[in-house]
Amino acid sequence: MTTLYHNPRCSKSRQALHLLEEEGETIEIIRYLENPPTHLELKQVIELLGIKPIELVRTQETEWKENYKGKELTDNQIIDAMIENPKLIERPIAIKGTHAVIGRPTEKVLEIL
Template structure:
């Protein structure tokens, strides 16, 4: 089973979901905008992705530019910012067991099957 952190308004996220469905994958969809991950959950996701927290931030989002850009933030503060403003989380994120990928491009989600 694959967990997909999904934003239905995002075309890349919709494409990733479609690709997983075409593969017949059982998918747990997490609409993270409505149900943001906790700080600990997001920290675990970042660890599974093997990236730094800033690499998961949508730095072109207005919320980031207005409230955070140019500030020196710790990794914990960046994670908190994403938890409080889930639109800042890059998407889609697919997790299968202990493997996770950021679906940019969407075809990358197939790497964890």
């Protein structure tokens, strides 16, 4: 089973879902805007991705620019910012077992299969 952190309004997220469906993958969809991850869940996702929390932030979002840009934040503060403002989380994120990828470009989601 593949877990997909999904925003149905995002074309890249919809494309990733379609690619996984075409591969016959069983998918657990997490609509993270409606049901944001906990601090621990997001920290685990970041660890699976093998990145720093700032690398998961959509830094071009107005929310980031107005409230966080230029501030010295700890990793935990960055994670908390994403939880409080889930639209800051880069998408889509696909997870299978101990492997995870950000689907940008979209085809990257196939790397975890």
